[in-house]
Amino acid sequence: MTGFPPDPGRAVSQDPDTPHDTDPAGGWGSLKGVARVAGETGVSAVAARILGSLNKPGGVMCSSCAWAKPAKPNTFEFCENGAKATLWELDRNRADAAFFARHSVTELRDWHDHDLEKSGRLTEPLRYDPGLDRYAPVSWDTAFAEIGRELRGMSPERAVFYASGHAGLEASYLYALFARAMGHQNLPQSSNMCHETTSVNLETFIGTPVGTCTLDDFETCDTIFFFGQNTGSNSPRFLHVLKAAVQRGCRIVTFNPVRERGLIEFADPQSPGQMTLGKPTRISEKYYQLRPGGDIAVIAGLMKCVLEAEDAAPGTVLDHAFIAAETTGFAETEKTVRATLWPEIERHSGLTEAMIREAAEIYLSADRAIGIYGMGMTQHVNGWLNLGMLCNLLLMRGNIGKPGAGISPVRGHSNVQGQRTVGIGEKSKHMPADKLRALFGIEPPSRDGLNAVHACEGILDGRVEALVSLGGNLVRALPDRVRMEAAWPNLRLTVHVATKLNRSHLVPGQVSYILPCLGRTDRDLQASGPQAVSMEDTFSHIYGSLGRAEPPSEDVRSELAIVAGMAKATLRENPRLDWDGWTANYDRVRDLIAQTFPDDFADFNTRLMQPGGFYRGNPARDRTWKTESGKAQFTAPTTLSALGEAPEGDDVMTLITLRSNDQFNTTIYGFSDRLRGLSGGREIVMINRRELVRLGLSEGQKVALETAIADGVTRRVEGFAVTPYDLPDGCIAGYYPELNPLVPLGYHEKNSQTPAYKGTPVRIVV
Known part of the structure; x- marks a missing residue:
């Protein structure tokens, strides 16, 4: 293939019988995709107003991707996936106390990921009751007290605080501070799995x-x-x-x-x-x-x-x-x-x-x-x-x-970069120790903590006792998922701060809580009045976001309030750690961020709602090389392949995991991969027709996939339908997270431990 043929919508070698889409990205297909989700979640006048203000100065910053928010926005400054994410969060359905009374955790494990989240917004704090095999409502005071007691009762290095890219800079800063004040830097983040x-x-x-x-x-x-x-x-x-x-x-x-x-x-x-x-x-x-x-x-x-x-x-x-x-x-x-x-x-x-x-x-x-x-x-x-x-x-x-x-x-992910900027990360350099001593009178740990892979290794061997998750669906997102899911119940404590039910909540530790939080679209009213939160885009610009929707219940709290509540219940009293005051007024937290990172966040509150965001700078852009x-x-190449040393054999294929057009990370909005011309089940394995014939397979045939790495562990998934698709020879593709069990925990990028989701050697087993 040497570029575009006369019809730019098709590859020269495209087999007309191989599934593909001939429509452009965007267009009517995008509008139809949004309309479908709007119908499922229940469109309201508030939803329409929020979409109209999405990614605009003074509006809501999208909780989907981290693309820039221009100073002069379009009439509609959102895309198909941004609209889906917003409508998904504004879902009228409720996963309330009555819902959990009707459904046991064992029953819910049989639900599809899409249906779990489609049950609706969480409305009150929940504690898992192993005798009833159900989550039951609990007061916030009781939840914080027990979580604090459990964390105080273990060595700090045995606790892990994970963060997805959802929480704003303010909650993220306090989360990073909480961990270091407790005595650890075990702060893995969703970037550990991607960037x-x-x-x-x-x-x-x-x-x-x-x-x-x-x-x-x-x-x-x-x-x-x-x-x-x-x-x-x-x-x-x-x-x-x-x-x-x-x-x-x-x-x-x-x-x-x-x-x-x-x-x-x-x-x-x-x-x-x-x-x-x-x-x-x-x-x-x-x-x-x-x-x-x-x-x-x-x-x-x-x-x-x-x-x-x-x-x-x-x-x-x-x-x-x-x-x-x-x-x-x-x-x-x-x-x-x-x-x-x-x-x-x-x-x-x-x-x-x-x-x-x-x-x-x-x-x-x-x-x-x-x-x-x-x-x-x-x-x-x-x-x-x-x-x-x-x-x-x-x-x-x-x-x-x-x-x-x-x-x-x-x-x-909308704020995954920003969370690292304000301190969520396992290294001491992610949050300057001298600033923490001066501002809060604490002695932060000097030893680096655990990233996602190292935390998982600690869960497998029992070194990790507690996992607190600020958003996300970590069990589902991880590599080696079968092994990890089997080890998860051995944790003494699991805490999930979340807007909706997901798969990770159904693998409770010995003590397990779900704490419902406000979404980006929800109005956040604290003692000093309505609160804005902030996030950083992929271009290092910072934006303020102001929620406008009524929260799903009066018993839902902001991510910042939940972090502060857990920290206050866990840590020894320190008048310089003013958790209540910070919860009352997020401006005070932004002042702390500016004091901790003055080069990036000077005059933070003044610039919060600046159109187009404010730029925190980049030394390499100015040709200041902090190497x-x-x-x-310059780096001399030591190999010509980004793959690891895969086993030999004509039957070994390189697995690429993909996301569909109808999902965001582990959130499945539906079962249409419109931009690839695919729809229906997600348990498929894509392969080109030449390889299909070479391996003696037939279209629609159900096969198993096995990891081809010999490390003493058998990794296998079954019931995947062979689907012809336009791919290079020697590789197959399928959906994330369904194929995560095939990626070994130890098969990762060598310097960062990012899992090799785009290059795992596997075999097709008939």
């Missing part, structure tokens, strides 16, 4: 744990190279930016094993012309289906082409002044890339030399290039080198630290 590869490795390469771009860069860039990112499902508002970029002449190239509709073409739902008689906008000029893990090889090929162009016209292609003044390691990297042979590049990438040269010509034609990536690059054993190679490609021509250029991971050498780091 921790970024947080750890970008810091090594360019001295920052986040991307260097801002929204303005997309107005002046000449080319955008995408690697392993599915914009159409994961951050659809990005499509408006891409449409504008293409229309002014920006050239977009995509590398992804799966042809994702959002990066092929887009029909703007806010454009009457495109929604009626107009044609959709072609997004990617070139789209290459590389093999899973083939990004390193592709980028090595692109780098070879850049070096060849420099050889042909010395001094005109590489940014020699930038390389000499701002970087280190170029000579070794250049030598290694030059010595890399094209046959090896082709073998590992699955692309031809001609395809890679074609893409390189586009890169070479651009003065300002942006490199975009998603979890297709981070969730690999050698994800660190994926990022190192992308940095290499950009650094060669000075494309980091200048307007219209840079490296840009696209975060998939060990003080310069940006």
Whole structure:
């Protein structure tokens, strides 16, 4: 495949009998998807008002993806997934005391994940009664007292405080403070399962744990190279930016094993012309289906082409002044890339030399290039080198630290980046100890804590006794889920702060609580009046959010109030830890954040509702490299594959886990994967027809999948229907989280321990 055929909606090699979608991303399909969820949850006038204010100054900031909120928003500044997330939270159904009286935990375990959340909003604090096998209502005072007693009764390092990306900066800051005041830094976060590869490795390469771009860069860039990112499902508002970029002449190239509709073409739902008689906008000029893990090889090929162009016209292609003044390691990297042979590049990438040269010509034609990536690059054993190679490609021509250029991971959860910024993380550097001593008179722990993988290892071997979850559905999101779910009941204490029922709540520890919290859309009224919360987007901009809906019951509390209540019940009295005062007025918490992180949050309260958010800055954007050498780091490739050392055998396939168009992380809104032309059950295994024939399989056949890693543990899922799909040879795909049991806990990116969800070796068993 060498780019777009006359019909840009299809691949040249697309088998017409293979399921696929010919409609563009956006368009009428997007509106129908929103309408379906609106009908299921019950649309109200309040819901309509909230959607109208979504992602606008003074409105509600979407709880879905982390895409930017522009200072001059569109009439409707939300996408299909953002609307679904908002309506899902505003569900009129209630999982109240009567619901839990009717249904035992054992019964609920047989429900589908979609149906669990569809039971509605939680309305009162609940305690698990093992004798009745039911959750029963309990008072907040009783819940806090018992949780505090349990936490005080164990060594601090035996407790783990997990956070999803939902909670605002204010609750997140207090959560991180609570853990350190208690005496531990066991603060795993949802980024441990997705973009921790970024947080750890970008810091090594360019001295920052986040991307260097801002929204303005997309107005002046000449080319955008995408690697392993599915914009159409994961951050659809990005499509408006891409449409504008293409229309002014920006050239977009995509590398992804799966042809994702959002990066092929887009029909703007806010454009009457495109929604009626107009044609959709072609997004990617070139789209290459590389093999899973083939990004390193592709980028090595692109780098070879850049070096060849420099050889042909010395001094005109590489940014020699930038390389000499701002970087280190170029000579070794250049030598290694030059010595890399094209046959090896082709073998590992699955692309031809001609395809890679074609893409390189586009890169070479651009003065300002942006490199975009998603979890297709981070969730690999050698994800660190994926990022190192992308940095290499950009650094060669000075494309980091200048307007219209840079490296840009696209975060998939609204405040996952911001939570790390204000201290949720297992390392001491995530929350400065000197500030904690000065502000609160506490002596924070100096030893690093546990990330998600290490916490799971502690649950398996009994070192961890308590798991407190600030949002999320951790049991369902983890790798090695069968082993983890079996070990979970051995925990002494499990606490879940949540808006809706999910699978993790049905695996209670010996003492287990569900504490219902306000959602982003709910009005948060405290002693000093209505409260706003804040979050950070993927471009390091901070926004205030003000909920407007009536809470699901009077007995639901804010995430901040719940964190403060648990902390007050757990910790020794300290007049400088004013949990009640902070709950009464969130401005005081923002003042603390500004004092703790003055470079990022100066005048926090003053700037809270600034249109377009306020930028907390990025040193690499200013070419200040906070690396060990003080310069940006070139990285010589040590392998051409991001995959680990997979076992040999013609029957070994590389598994890619995917999210459907009808889900957000572990939340399943429905069973239509519209943008891939699939619908119905989620227990499917996608495979191309060539491989289907080679392996002697038939369409619709039910098979089992087994992990091909020999570590003494058998990992197997059964009853998955073989589904023909347009994929490269040697790989299969299926849905997350249904296929998580196949990913070993120890099979992860080597520096960050991010699970290798995009590159696990498996076998199909008939």
